[in-house]
Amino acid sequence: MDLPDTIDACTRLLAPRVAGTSVTLESNIQADFPRIIADQTRLKQIIINLLSNGVKFTEQGSVTVEAEFDTETGIVIRVRDTGIGIAEEDIEHAFSMFGQVDSALSRKFEGTGLGLPLSRSMAHLHGGDLVLQSELGKDTCAIITLPAERIIHP
Ligand SMILES: Nc1ncnc2c1ncn2[C@@H]1O[C@H](COP(=O)(O)OP(=O)(O)O)[C@@H](O)[C@H]1O
Ligand SMILES: [Mg+2]
Numbered sequence: 001m002d003l004p005d006t007i008d009a010c011t012r013l014l015a016p017r018v019a020g021t022s023v024t025l026e027s028n029i030q031a032d033f034p035r036i037i038a039d040q041t042r043l044k045q046i047i048i049n050l051l052s053n054g055v056k057f058t059e060q061g062s063v064t065v066e067a068e069f070d071t072e073t074g075i076v077i078r079v080r081d082t083g084i085g086i087a088e089e090d091i092e093h094a095f096s097m098f099g100q101v102d103s104a105l106s107r108k109f110e111g112t113g114l115g116l117p118l119s120r121s122m123a124h125l126h127g128g129d130l131v132l133q134s135e136l137g138k139d140t141c142a143i144i145t146l147p148a149e150r151i152i153h154p
Helices: 003-018 040-056 088-094 115-125
Strands: 022-029 060-070 074-081 129-134 140-146
Touching (some): 115 129
């Protein structure tokens, strides 16, 4: 599959949600990105889930998706936002089925609490992983890693 194309499709899908708001949606993809062996539909679902969270929990600032590859260490996709953040001790709960951080800040947001656990399972099925790095009130970064064996060498 073509990862840059897939990321473009995801940002185009989410663009209407930030149109006319104080949030920008950007992508930053390493040049000459090789094709990769992965389930395009599943990767699209993961990226849309993470971008939706970024957009949902950010009132002002930016949501950015980045993709890098390294033939030794593999593929890294990062979805960053400048939103409400999530406390370190709540991250595990956020990854549990139906788990939502029940703070006054996030209670007003809709959703089912399934996006993160399903996305992480799909990353695991690819031999990869999904982790969240954040602090309450700070930027949030969701990091998907995929093994180097998934890079197709030209
Ligand atoms: N980018 C983010 N910034 C702040 N909190 C987040 C972010 N992404 C996820 N969370 C927290 O993790 C919870 C679970 O996320 P998710 O599984 O995608 O479910 P949902 O989006 O349906 O609430 C969210 O309800 C929220 O509390
Ligand atoms: Mg979600």
